[in-house]
Amino acid sequence: MSTIQDQHTAGPIAIGFDYQFYYFMYLALELKHGQKIGFEVKDDVHIDREDGTTVLFQAKHTIVKNTDGSLQNLTTLDADLWKTLSNWATFIKTGNTNSDFLNKHSFILVTNKSENNNDFINSLSLFKVDENIDKALEKVIELENKTKDETLKKYLKNVSSLGKRKLKSFLLKLTIETDVDEIIEKIKNRIFENIRQENLIDAVFEKLSSNLQLAKYTDIKERNKFEISFRDFNDKFGKCFKAAYENKPLPKREFPILLPDDLESQIFIKQLLDIGEIQSGSKEIRIYTTQMLKALNNFSYWVDENFVLPTDMDEFKKNSIQIWVNEFKSKYRQIERQVNSGSLIEDLENDIKNLGVDLIDCLRKQDLFIPSYPSLGIEHSNGHYYALSDKLEIGWHFDWESKYKV
Incomplete structure (x- = not known):
């Protein structure tokens, strides 16, 4: 049969x-x-x-x-x-x-x-x-x-x-x-x-x-x-x-996070300490560092695995820095006028610190995106800004370039 x-x-x-x-x-x-x-x-x-x-x-x-x-x-x-x-x-x-x-x-x-x-x-x-x-x-x-x-x-x-x-x-x-x-x-x-x-x-x-x-x-x-x-x-x-071709979330991977031994020696942490956004020894230092390293690890993964073109990453970086430039000018416009009129930065320090905290609070609300993809999410967006400030491509204090750039 x-x-x-x-x-x-x-x-x-x-x-x-x-x-x-x-x-x-x-x-x-x-x-x-x-x-x-x-x-x-x-x-x-x-x-x-x-x-x-x-x-x-x-x-x-x-x-x-x-x-x-x-x-x-x-x-x-x-x-x-x-x-x-x-x-x-x-x-x-x-x-x-x-x-x-x-x-x-x-x-x-x-x-x-x-x-x-x-x-x-x-x-x-x-x-x-x-x-x-x-x-x-x-x-x-x-x-x-x-x-x-x-x-x-x-x-x-x-x-x-x-x-x-x-x-x-x-x-x-x-x-x-x-x-x-x-x-x-x-x-x-x-x-x-x-x-x-x-x-x-x-x-x-x-x-x-x-x-x-x-x-x-x-x-x-x-x-x-x-x-x-x-x-x-x-x-x-x-x-x-x-x-x-449709906008789909980029795949996020959980990479091992190796925190540096001296967290407070990081430039981006020094910047936050100087404007009083965090205090020495606070738990936020570890949280912010982890967010920065997560973002950096995933950015490298996306480029290495060809999910994102290097030119797209360049455009993403330029756009995110331009957002900072616009907010920086908006927050510090009055301070700049006072300095141009002869006021000393040291005499304006309290106002500058308060405005610096306002500036970073504003940037933390930004949900950034890489071209051809939807938003990165707040955590990776915040981590990206921490990384930029750690590389001294942006800052929070009005006089950040003089204070940190050697």
């Missing part, structure tokens, strides 16, 4: 259809402006080009393996090969105007089978160099006489009956691609070429695959042709690529 079930399983047929669909998806990802791709309309797959010509694709898949574990070869008398060529020969014969059909169509057979010194493919390669149709036709007739399989004889005879002129045009426009396997991996590589972000390939693949499958099912169910133009692909399926 199991043997009969094995013989009648739909698995190999189903995977053959899947192979055709994934090959369609693979080609759709490289569709050019003015082109249209179809699935099971003019052939397994076809592409209508802007110049009025059409490429017909037949996709053949096998799961049969040789004794060494390799996939079945595309033999010289392979049934899939000659059935395909016979079908195309029939297309040529039954076209409205035969010569016009050949002028406007080219033919590509794609298979995951290996070539392995296929005699016909070798003859086809030689024909494309010397264009000797007599030799090519002789090879087809030789194979027709060689096989005892009546079905194969019928396929071969149909091809040879095209006659020399049409057969020559057909063979010149025929391509046979073997070893086209791992089709899903090829699709993902093509997606990668589009989005340039390896960590988002699977998300885009899943969205695109499911939406194309749904569109195919709906169109065929409603007896419509499943065809997609370049514009259709962008309009209907462009959103599948949104995962690569």
